[in-house]
């Protein structure tokens with residue numbers, strides 16, 4: 705089975721699977737030669753797109769100017785096997801939902817052009833049930849081990865080499881109780897409604913993603929703060945880590961508001977492309993933050 709790599713929020717894995725592909729979130733490592741002021745993530749994705757997805761098909765949902773600019777580079781634009789999906793920033797009008805549904809249908813045509821199957825409603829329903837059951841399995845059994853400090857992570861996407869921070873969190877006595885990063889539980893759709901699935905699975909899929917997934921780029925973005933406040937309380941979170949790319953203005957601008965709504969102390973970590981070195985400056989800040997929470 706061929707693989708489709710996904711970059712960005714609100715790309716339904718169900719829709720990809722219903723076309724006969726395996727869906728997987730892309731996690732590129734930092735690419736060399738990022739310019740000053742350029743988001744390291746957008747740059748790494750553009751480099752992956754230049755290589756045509758490295759052998760897999762690549763679907764990129766652009767939700768910010770940095771990503772749109774990176775994907776408009778002549779060495780990337782129109783590359784075979786790469787699909788750029790537009791996400792409307794507003795969500796409260798029927799027109800913006802129609803735009804999103806239109807983009808999903810355009811994605812479907814791209815997948816068929818890449819050798820995929822036309823999905824029948826039943827095929828889509830089966831993919832929705834499969835993905836929902838996978839998510840339930842992943843979500844189960846989250847109990848903070850004794851002696852560890854429950855933390856929430858919140859932010860956008862992160863590079864493969866930046867994920868070393870997960871190991872450092874554990875090392876310093878923290879535990880991830882809430883994953884609000886892109887591709888974490890924040891990006892999950894609402895549970896599917898059986899009646900909606902029977903009547904029109906495509907509509908139900910679009911509803912579960914478009915009407916529900918909170919993100920920083922969506923205007924207004926109050927849902928992100930509601931989601932965070934509610935889940936921090938539910939999971940007993942004692943500290944919040946905002947993890948963002950150095951040149952990401954979207955997450956940087958919202959950090960003060962996240963601080964206000966989280967109801968717990970917050971550490972703002974802007975990660976350089978090379979990630980985190982044990983004993984380095986970022987690691988020391990993380991350690992000091994966890995010490996204050998003991």
Ligand code: SF4
Pocket residue numbers: 743744745746767768769770771860861949951952953954955
């Ligand atoms: S991390 Fe920020 S700047 Fe980079 S692509 Fe995502 S939203 Fe855009």
